[in-house]
Amino acid sequence: MRYTTTVNRLAAEGADGWAVYRRAKEQMASGADIIEMAIGEPDVPTPESITDAAIDALRAGRTNYAASAGEPALRNALAERYSSRLGREIEADRFICFPGTQTALYTVMRGIAGPGDEVIVGDPMYATYGSVIAAAGATAVPVPLHAEHGFRLQAADIAAAVTPATSAVLVNTPHNPTGAVLTADDVGAIGEVADRHDLWIVSDEVYEDMIHGGTPFVSPLSDQRLEKRVVVVNSISKSHAAPGLRSGWCVGSAEFCRRLLPLCEAVLFGNQPFIADATALAISTPSPVAEGMAARFAGRAVRLSERLHEATDLRVQLPSAGMFALVDVSSTGHTGLQFANELLDQVGVAVMPGSSFGASLEHWIRISLTRGDAEFDIGCDRIIAHVNGARP
Numbered sequence: 001m002r003y004t005t006t007v008n009r010l011a012a013e014g015a016d017g018w019a020v021y022r023r024a025k026e027q028m029a030s031g032a033d034i035i036e037m038a039i040g041e042p043d044v045p046t047p048e049s050i051t052d053a054a055i056d057a058l059r060a061g062r063t064n065y066a067a068s069a070g071e072p073a074l075r076n077a078l079a080e081r082y083s084s085r086l087g088r089e090i091e092a093d094r095f096i097c098f099p100g101t102q103t104a105l106y107t108v109m110r111g112i113a114g115p116g117d118e119v120i121v122g123d124p125m126y127a128t129y130g131s132v133i134a135a136a137g138a139t140a141v142p143v144p145l146h147a148e149h150g151f152r153l154q155a156a157d158i159a160a161a162v163t164p165a166t167s168a169v170l171v172n173t174p175h176n177p178t179g180a181v182l183t184a185d186d187v188g189a190i191g192e193v194a195d196r197h198d199l200w201i202v203s204d205e206v207y208e209d210m211i212h213g214g215t216p217f218v219s220p221l222s223d224q225r226l227e228k229r230v231v232v233v234n235s236i237s238k239s240h241a242a243p244g245l246r247s248g249w250c251v252g253s254a255e256f257c258r259r260l261l262p263l264c265e266a267v268l269f270g271n272q273p274f275i276a277d278a279t280a281l282a283i284s285t286p287s288p289v290a291e292g293m294a295a296r297f298a299g300r301a302v303r304l305s306e307r308l309h310e311a312t313d314l315r316v317q318l319p320s321a322g323m324f325a326l327v328d329v330s331s332t333g334h335t336g337l338q339f340a341n342e343l344l345d346q347v348g349v350a351v352m353p354g355s356s357f358g359a360s361l362e363h364w365i366r367i368s369l370t371r372g373d374a375e376f377d378i379g380c381d382r383i384i385a386h387v388n389g390a391r392p
């Protein structure tokens with residue numbers, strides 16, 4: 001049968017990136033002793049207050065069709081949250097609710113970039129960005145993120161990549177997989193480039209509430225002058241340990257939301273009312289779990305760094321946020337992919353090769369910080385033993 005060019009383009013996107021993880025899962029399924037440090041999921045259950053709210057809403061019959069832009073109570077709660085975080089009024093008609101950041105990203109991208117358009121994005125990048133841009137029919141233009149700039153996207157690199165075909169810059173702060181958080185200066189400079197070339201800025205902020213320590217978070221939306229060109233996407237997946245509830249949103253200008261709505265209605269019809277109710281409750285108060293997760297992940301990143309520094313030549317890039325740490329394995333003479341395969345085969349530790357997130361991480365691996373402390377320590381023991389040529 002014949003498939004569309006979109007399906008064929010996506011088939012080529014990223015499948016190889018998960019090969020080590022897939023092998024690890026197969027080995028785990030057949031009972032092998034594997035420490036899985038590849039994937040990051042919140043390390044606590046969804047707070048009961050949120051699941052209770054969803055169950056109560058279900059029992060109250062909130063299984064009707066939703067308003068297509070999202071339930072009014074949730075859009076009002078989002079307006080309050082963003083108004084209070086940004087210190088100026090962000091009206092409810094500037095939000096559209098989606099089942100998670102991923103659908104928001106997909107729909108937003110389809111609304112602003114199409115065939116012939118280019119979208120500038122930092123390399124490395126979150127695993128689905130290539131597919132999101134390709135699904136819109138546009139072309140991803142990766143610009144390398146440099147370790148010497150803490151992997152923060154640099155405006156000068158964006159400016160050098162802009163062509164007449166550029167329609168958008170896809171920003172991710174805090175960033176997966178590097179854990180970088182853009183500074184106010186970074187955001188200001190990126191905004192200037194976007195303004196100069198009349199570009200959209202799509203800002204994926206799913207790790208907003210998972211910042212380690214006191215690093216300040218600055219959204220491109222905080223600059224009122226950029227309001228018409230910034231679209232933020234976010235969800236409760238990370239902040240409220242609720243990735244399976246699939247509840248996210250986008251924030252853009254009122255005009256953007258109005259123009260995007262027919263596209264949203266072609267894909268879905270708002271998010272489920274009972275989940276909207278639980279989300280409205282979740283975002284109306286500070287998350288009961290985000291701070292604890294951020295503290296635990298920060299602690300494990302430091303521990304990983306200290307242990308590897310003490311016993312090996314591997315260098316850890318300490319993340320400023322999120323669930324992952326990058327480790328530079330170039331001192332072993334191997335690529336991240338070779339290292340990850342050997343680590344799995346020889347000592348039973350699964351990590352992601354950095355190259356799964358972009359060519360610029362060829363000599364890096366990504367380690368998830370979400371395993372419990374005891375298991376995490378065993379993982380560190382095994383990595384150290386592997387690098388030093390000993391079996392644990």
Ligand SMILES: Cc1ncc(COP(=O)(O)O)c(C=O)c1O
Nearest residue numbers: 100101102126176206235237248
């Ligand atoms: C950077 C980034 N964006 C988006 C997502 C997807 O988030 P959601 O569960 O809200 O669809 C993830 C999930 O890991 C992510 O790391």
